[in-house]
Amino acid sequence: MIHTPGPWKTAPCAGGGLLLVRPNSGQISLQIFPAADATLIASAPDLLAALHRTIDGEPCQREATGQDADCDEYAEYDTWNWCWVCAARAAIARAEGA
Numbered sequence: 001m002i003h004t005p006g007p008w009k010t011a012p013c014a015g016g017g018l019l020l021v022r023p024n025s026g027q028i029s030l031q032i033f034p035a036a037d038a039t040l041i042a043s044a045p046d047l048l049a050a051l052h053r054t055i056d057g058e059p060c061q062r063e064a065t066g067q068d069a070d071c072d073e074y075a076e077y078d079t080w081n082w083c084w085v086c087a088a089r090a091a092i093a094r095a096e097g098a
């Protein structure tokens with residue numbers, strides 16, 4: 001699945017909330033969302049690119065510290081065993097529809 005390339009922008013909506021504006025092959029796609037949602041969604045391409053760059057070349061932190069490398073076994077909120085690399089990989093997979 002390939003998303004519409006960024007940048008995505010927001011614009012105020014007369015009825016409240018924000019318009020999410022995504023350029024798409026010369027056409028513009030508009031949708032109205034609550035302001036906080038539109039701002040978050042509009043930042044998605046930048047967040048995804050930054051996350052890709054952040055984990056590029058990083059090993060699983062459990063493997064790197066000699067622990068069993070089964071990060072799926074640990075919940076994201078188990079901060080003692082949390083592996084930020086595998087959590088980031090899982091978030092990227094969700095964002096890219098993998």
Ligand SMILES: [Zn+2]
Pocket residue numbers: 060061062063071083085086087
């Ligand atoms: Zn891991």
